[in-house]
Amino acid sequence: MSRSRPESDPYRQAARPPGRPPHRQMVWIPAGSFQMGSDHHYPEEAPAHHVEVPGFWIDRAPVTNAQFLKFVKATGHVTLAELPADASAYPEAQMEFLVPSSIVFVPPMRTVSQDDPYAWWQYLPGADWRHPEGRGSSIKGREHHPVVHMSHGDALAYATWAGKQLPTEAQWEWAARGGLETAEYAWGDELQPYGRMLANTFQGDFPHHNTQLDGWERTSPVGSFPANGYGLFDMIGNVWEWTDDWYQDHGSNFRAHQAASGCCSANNPRGATQEASIDPRSQHGLVPRKVVKGGSFLCAPSYCRRYRPAARMAQGIDTSTCHLGFRCSVPIPSPVPAASDSSR
C-alpha cells in the first residue's frame, strides 16, 4: 500500500513551492497535517496527536563545519563551549568543570551498565566545535560533517546571521517524515530494509562495541545516506538537531490546545513556556530545555531507539555535546535574505 498522498489531496496540490528558495540548498516542505508523536515507543513521544503545519523552507542538510566556519569568520562568534562557565550560575560545580569544555562520548573499553551514562559521557576541557573529541582532535578532513558542540544559543546565532530561523518541532517532524506520515522511520517501517543502512546510527553493543556496519564510528559527511521523500539528508541519525520549541510533554501540549480551542488540530504547536520547560527534579540545575530531534550516530537498537521522526528529547539550552548540531528553516513570508547568504 502506498503511503503517498493521492494527487487529488488538497495538501498535495499545495505542495508546489511559492517561488524560488530564499537561500541555496533549501527545500520546500508543503503544508500538511499528520499524527505527531507515537504511541508505540518512548513515553515522551505519546500521545500521538493530530497537528497541521503550514508550508515552509528547510535546509537540505545539517549545518556543516565549513558553513559554521564562515559564520565565525564573519562575526567573530565564540561558542558557549569555548567560554569558561559562570561560577555563580553553577555554585555546586567543581572548578575543573568551569573551564571551557564540552561533553564527549568516550567509549568504555569493556561492557558497562547502560544505567550509568557517566561511563561513556565525559566533560573534556578543550572540546568544542573545532575539537570534537577534545584537545588534540580537529575538524581537518571533516569540513562537510555536521558542526557539533552547539548550544541552542550558538545555533540561533548562526540562523539569525543567515537570515533564517530554527524549525519548530512540528515543522521538523513533518519534514523528517518525508511524506510517509505514519511510517516508523523516515524511509518506511523497517530499520534496515534488505539489510541496507539508511542513516548513521550505532550498530553493535552500546556503548563499548561499535561494529560500524554503516561505515561511520562518529559523524559522517552530510548526504552520505539517501535523502528522504522531500530530498532532505540526515534528518535521522548523524547528529541530534535543535528545534526552537521549549520542551513539554506531548500530553500537556495536546490537553492545553484542546482546552483552549475545544476542538481541532493544533497548527504548528510551539510547546511550553521557557519556565515550564525546566525540570525541577534535574540534577544539572534549573536550566530551560528545548526539544531536539532525529537521534545521532550514538542511537543503537540495544540502547536508544530514537532514530525515528517521532523521537524527541529535552536538552538544556546551555548543553553542548559531540552529537548535537542543527539545521535552519525559513517560514513564509520569508524574511529578506541576509547579506551572509551569498557565502553559504
Ligand SMILES: [Ca+2]
Ligand atoms: Ca555509525
